[in-house]
Amino acid sequence: MSWIRKIDLTHPSLLRHKALLTDPIAENAVMTSPSRTAAPAASPTGDPWLLTPGPLTTSPTVKQAMLHDYGSRDHDFIGVNRRLRERLLAVVHGVGTHVCVPMQGSGTFVVEAMLGNFVPADGKLLILVNGAYGWRMARICEYYRRAHVVQETPEDVPVDAAALDRALAADTAITHVAVVHCETTSGILNPLEAVAEVAARHGRGLLIDAMSAFGAIALDARRLSFDAVVASSNKCFEGSPGMGFCIARQAALEAAKGNSPSLSLDLHDQWRAMEANGQWRFTPPTHCILAFDRALDEFEAEGGVAGRGARYAENCRILVEGMRALGFQTLLPDALQAPIIVTFHTPGDPRFDFQVFYDRLRERGFVIYPGKLTVADSFRIGCIGRLGGEQMHGALAAVRDTLHEMGVTRCAPASGSSTADGEKP
């Protein structure tokens, strides 16, 4: 199957990328001075660096893996699918106890599939919420008319396992608990182990949205009790956007047969079909799957979860230290910060305008992200994707020069705060 990744590097359309096939992070990065007269910084394929929660900067080799067309019944393609599922299962040490079911669509599709499949029509879900992605799960329950209750903590406070303990003791109708591992709204890391321990002790199923953490923050199915965890191809795995996957305890997935209110998002049906003939039920995202397979090669070469997590942690350290040195304040204390995305308070200086700041950073080759908090004006800068120290230092230099150009001298937040684009109902 090695021909799958064989690329003709003499093809004219690829010559431009030929030099980019070694280390895409450091050696081939086109890093330039952030001065506005100089060329903007650019990735090896000439794109701005994405310091966002996704889609993310991918390596040239991941992009190149997509340069093949496959029929969905192709023998080699079916082999890639099988390998992909096995490798994802191995990331959580779930071989023999759990199964991996890929699903077309963005991350929300697979979150929706998880809730629709695992919470039966007569079940009840307790959702631990401290940001927009927790609220999104509540919205999905409304669409599916699933009984649910929300236990909320503020956006800068982790979800509360002790309060969960009390709630589960008080309400025996609750069948499942849902939690977001890293709440990307703020970048906060939730205490997954403590939540899992409480849910297991009460005999309730745990459903985890690990979209932005999976692959960079350890999650071990041998130690953590859960029914299902979902994530996607394009976050910490650095594949292309377009598909998600669910890793489910096999017995829980078997018990979920017939629960799904949706045909296309029926995880049990998708699993049975894949087990039967190795094929997707409906048109597979072939190019995305090839990219994901290549992205997993690069993930494993980097040292798996430990290696990837270490690079992101270093990116995060450089970013936070550099931004604090410029006078910015992070929303979260370091102890609560996941090395995925960092929320910064908007500077109180009246000359600061986020849209101008964003546009000028984009002109310099760095794309950042607006805030999603309901409690404070903020913006976010991501640490994930095919980025290393050079890009983080480049982004900091671009921030410094942009602030100078805007005449902003005070980066501490104004006292009092207002509302950003939160998802809370």
Ligand SMILES: Cc1ncc(COP(=O)(O)O)c(C=O)c1O
């Ligand atoms: C924790 C979490 N859950 C769900 C999603 C939704 O994923 P998507 O935007 O791909 O639908 C995201 C996206 O960033 C996320 O961070």
